Amino acid sequence: MNSIRLNHTDVRVKGELTVPGDKSISHRAVMFGSIAEGTTVISNFLRGDDCLATMNCFRKMGVKIEDSNGDIIVHGKGITGLKEPKDVLYTGNSGTTARLLLGLLSGLPFYSVLNGDVSLNNRPMSRVTDPLKLMGAQTWGRENNNKLPISIQGTQLSAIEYELPVASAQVKSALILAGLLAEGVTKITGKIQSRDHTEKLLQQYGAYLSMDDNQIIVKGGQKLHSANVFVPGDISSAAFFIALGLIVPGAELVIKNVGLNETRTGILDVVRAMGGNVEVETIRRNGEPFGNIYVKYSDLTATEISGAIIPRLIDEIPIIALIATQAEGTTIIRDATELKVKETNRIEAVVTELSKLGASIEATDDGMIIHGKQKLKGGQVKTHGDHRIGMMLAIASFICSEDLILENADCIKISYPNFFQDLKSIVQ
Ligand SMILES: O=C(O)C1=C[C@@H](OP(=O)(O)O)[C@@H](O)[C@H](O)C1
C-alpha cells in the first residue's frame, strides 16, 4: 500500500465493531508463556507486526509457538530454558519487544543481539541499559549503549533498588523481568504509575510481586506456570473509533470487548471532560477488565491535559489532538515530551500533518496547543511510518471537505492489520 485516497464526505457512521487484541498484553502473554513451565493458550492475540516480531524472537530461542484455531499455543521452556539464538533477534518497529527483551536476556546465560528497523534503532535504550548495568548486565550498543543494535552477554544479575526517572511501562517491565532472574530482592520506586499489564499478567502466571502505589518488589529465582490468557480489545485501537463517533455528525458506534484497565483509560476521562457522549458497560471487572463502549456524536469543548493522566493516554495523544480540532476553544496538552521518542516525533508529526489539513495547531516543548473548532480541508499527508499517525489521519478524512491522500499507510498493520476493513464495516 503506497498511498491511498480517502473521501468520506456525506457518509453515515453507524454500527458495531470489535477491535483487535491489546498489543501490550499480547506481547507479554507470549513472553511470559515462553518462560513459564507448561502450555499457555492465548486467545484474541493481536497478529500485528509488533507482536509477530515478539513471537519470532522467542521461536529463535527454541520456543515452539503454534497458531491453531484462532489461538496461540506457547509451549513454555521454563525461566532458564531458552536457548542461545543462532541469529540476530529482529524486533522490527517495536519498542516494547526490544526493551522487555533487554531485561530478560541480560539475566539468561547466553549471547544475543537485538536489532530493529530504522525507527526503532533511533529510539533511546539507555533508560533500560543504565539500570540493568547497575544489576551487573553486560550490554554493548551504539551511542554508548543507548541505541540498537545492542548485543548482550547474559550473566547472573544482582538485585537493586532503583528509582524510575521516567513513567515508562517498558522500563518498569524490563526491570521486573531482570528482577525475576536476579539474586536478591529488586525494589522499584519513583515513577511507577504507568500501564501495569506486566504486574497483573505475571501474577496470572504464578509469580509473586509485592506492590503498592510507591513501590514494586520482585524476589529473584521464581518459577512461572502456564496460563490461559484472554486478550481484551486494545483501547488504543478503539480510540480511533471513539474519535470517529464523537466528531462525525450523526455518528453512533458500539465498540465491543475493549480493555478497561485503569492505567489505560485516560482517553475516556478526557473525552468526557470535553462533553463527549461516551458510555461504558463493564463485562469483566477482575484481572484485565473489559467491556463495551457506546459513543455518539457530541458538541465538544476544549480541555487541558497534563500531569498524572499523561501515561494513561500516551499513545492516544495523536487522535486526541484530532478530536480537539473539533472542540470549541483552546486545548492544551503538556508534560508529554515522551511523544518525541515514539515511532516518530509524534508532537512534530501531528502538528505538521494536521496543519496541512488546515487545523490551527502549534507544537510546544512538551506538547501542543490546538485551537478549535476548525474545518479541515483535505490534502496530501504522511504517516511518517507511524501506525498511530496513519490511523489518526485516516479518521481525519471523515471531517475533510475534500480528498485526503495518505502516503505510506502500510505501517498501520503494526498494531491494527484490519483497520481499513473494520472502518468500512461501520460506514454507510
Ligand atoms: O509497555 C508497553 O506495552 C508500552 C508502553 C508505552 O511506552 P513507554 O514505556 O515508553 O511509555 C507505550 O507507549 C507503548 O505503546 C507500549
Ligand SMILES: C=C(OP(=O)(O)O)C(=O)O
Ligand atoms: C509507542 C508504541 O509502541 P512501542 O513503544 O512498543 O513501539 C505504540 O504502539 O504507540
